[in-house]
Amino acid sequence: MIPSAKLTSAWLLTVSAFLAGPAIAAQSASLHEDNGVSRVQFLHSTSLPAHEREREKNVTENGLITVASEFSVAETINRLTTIVEAAGFTVFARIDHAANAAPVGMELRPTQLLMFGNPKGGTLLMQDQQTIGLDLPLRVLAWEDASGHVWISYDDPVWIANRHGLGSRSDATVTAMATGLTALVSKAAVAR
Numbered sequence: 001m002i003p004s005a006k007l008t009s010a011w012l013l014t015v016s017a018f019l020a021g022p023a024i025a026a027q028s029a030s031l032h033e034d035n036g037v038s039r040v041q042f043l044h045s046t047s048l049p050a051h052e053r054e055r056e057k058n059v060t061e062n063g064l065i066t067v068a069s070e071f072s073v074a075e076t077i078n079r080l081t082t083i084v085e086a087a088g089f090t091v092f093a094r095i096d097h098a099a100n101a102a103p104v105g106m107e108l109r110p111t112q113l114l115m116f117g118n119p120k121g122g123t124l125l126m127q128d129q130q131t132i133g134l135d136l137p138l139r140v141l142a143w144e145d146a147s148g149h150v151w152i153s154y155d156d157p158v159w160i161a162n163r164h165g166l167g168s169r170s171d172a173t174v175t176a177m178a179t180g181l182t183a184l185v186s187k188a189a190v191a192r
Contacts, residue, residue, distance in 0.1 A: 063159025065182075069142060069150040069189040073110035076142040076150060080188035084116045087184065091116045092137050110150075111143040124173050125166060132164040138181060152185050 058065045069076040081091055097111040117137030125132045140154045157177040161170060 059156045059159065063156045063163070064153055065156050065185075066151050066153040067185060067189055069152050070191055071150060071189070073112050073142045073144050073150055076152060076188055077112045077114050080114055080140060080142075080152075080184065081116075083184055083187050084114075087180075089116045089118055090137075109144045109146070111141065114140050114142075116140075121173050121177065125161075125170050128166050128170045129164045132160065132166065135160045135164070138177070140181075140185060152189055154181065154185065157181060 058067060060066075071079060077094060081094065085091060091114065093113075093115040095113040095115075097113065098108040101108040115137045122133075122136045125136065135155060138154070138157075140152060142150060142152050144150050157174050161174040166174065
């Protein structure tokens with residue numbers, strides 16, 4: 001967690017340099033507040049693919065990315081499961097938090113977590129910094145808000161990498177994870 005509970009300009013520059021490239025980082029990113037949530041906006045990222053621009057604008061200061069889903073929580077996780085398995089990832093667990101709340105007499109709106117990953121990619125990152133094992137395999141949460149809207153939330157792989165201090169030898173893997181995760185979630189969230 002960043003001590004000031006706000007993005008520092010150094011952290012913002014680091015993230016923007018990683019995502020947009022160091023040559024344009026200083027003028028390419030800005031910080032915006034929206035209902036108390038800080039978001040990084042990349043000003044000159046129109047040359048990036050649409051899914052990368054979408055990912056960039058949805059990253060909060062604590063690395064959380066949340067996007068809307070057109071489907072129920074169960075269908076969103078079903079779709080994501082099918083998509084990640086077809087892409088060659090291993091599904092390690094599916095947890096239905098609402099179902100787990102019922103036996104203890106508590107109610108929870110639909111909330112399901114999918115844990116998945118690629119042991120080769122994860123191992124490469126853990127060889128760099130073993131503490132990243134706290135955040136692997138990747139986790140995606142589908143949840144329903146009080147208004148009945150369904151959302152998908154996950155931690156930004158770039159934020160995770162920075163949290164654990166991964167070195168430059170992990171850059172390609174982290175970039176692939178960030179790009180791939182954004183694409184997988186987008187595909188699960190929207191009917192095409």
